[in-house]
Amino acid sequence: FVELRISDPLVNLRLFRTRSFDGALIVNLTMNMSFAGALFVLSLYLQDVRGYTAFIAGLILIPAAATILIFNTIGARILTRHDPRAPSIWGLVLVGIGSIAISTLLPALSVLAVILGLLIVGAGLGLLSVPVADTIVAGPPTTLAGTASGVYKTSSMLGGALGVVLLTAATTRFGRAEAAPVSTAAGLTEAESNQVVNALTNSQIAREILDKLPTGERAVVVRVYDQAFSDGASIALVLGGVIALAGAVLAGWIWPRRKGQRTKNPRP
Structure with missing residues (x-):
C-alpha cells in the first residue's frame, strides 16, 4: 500500500506486472521451500535415526551438487535456444519427483535411495537455476x-526459511508426536515426553531424560521415536514434493510462453 504511493519506493511494484517475472519468482520460492526443507529433515534423519555423524550425513547429501553442476550447463544451453519457461517449470517438477521418490522409500531407507533421490532433485535444480535467474534479473528494465536482484534473493531466503519451518513441523506433527504416549507410559512425565519429542533422541537433553528409564524400556522408547521420526520425515518429504509440483503448476499458469517461439511443422 505504501510502496504504490511514494515517489521512491524500496521495491517498485511495477516489477510484478510482468507475468514471466512472477512465474520465475514462484519457481524460485517453491524450489527453495522444497529443497531446503528436505535437506534439513534428511540431515536430522540420517543423524538421529540412521546414527551417522554430522560429517558423514553431510557427505551423503553432497551428490545433489553433482547433478546441479551438470544440469546447470544444460539449462544454460536451453536458455540460449528456447524459452526459459520450459526448463524452469520442468526443473521444478524434477525437484518434486525427487523429494517424493525419497519419501516412498522411508522408513526402510538406504543411503543409496537418498543419493538417488537427491540426484533427481539436483538435476531439477540445475535445469532451472540459470533460466530462472536470467528471467528475474535480466528480464526487467535496466533501471529495475x-x-x-534483491527480490530474487529475498524469495530464496524466504523460501528456504518457510520450507524448513513447514517440513520440520510436519515431521513432528505427523510422526514424533505420536510417540509421546509411549514414553509417558514408560514412566516419563508429560513435560519430559514433550522435550524428547522436540529434540533429537541422540541429543544431550534427550539422553539425559531417557537415561532415567530402565534399559529395556529405554530401548523400546527410542525404537518407537525412531520409527515415528521416519514416518514423519516421509510425510514431510511428500509435502515438500507437493509444494514443488504445485509451484510448477502455478508458474505454468502465470508464466506465458514466449511470443514467436518456433512450433513443430510450421505451415508455409
Missing part, C-alpha cells in the same frame, strides 16, 4: 535490475 537492482530491485529485481
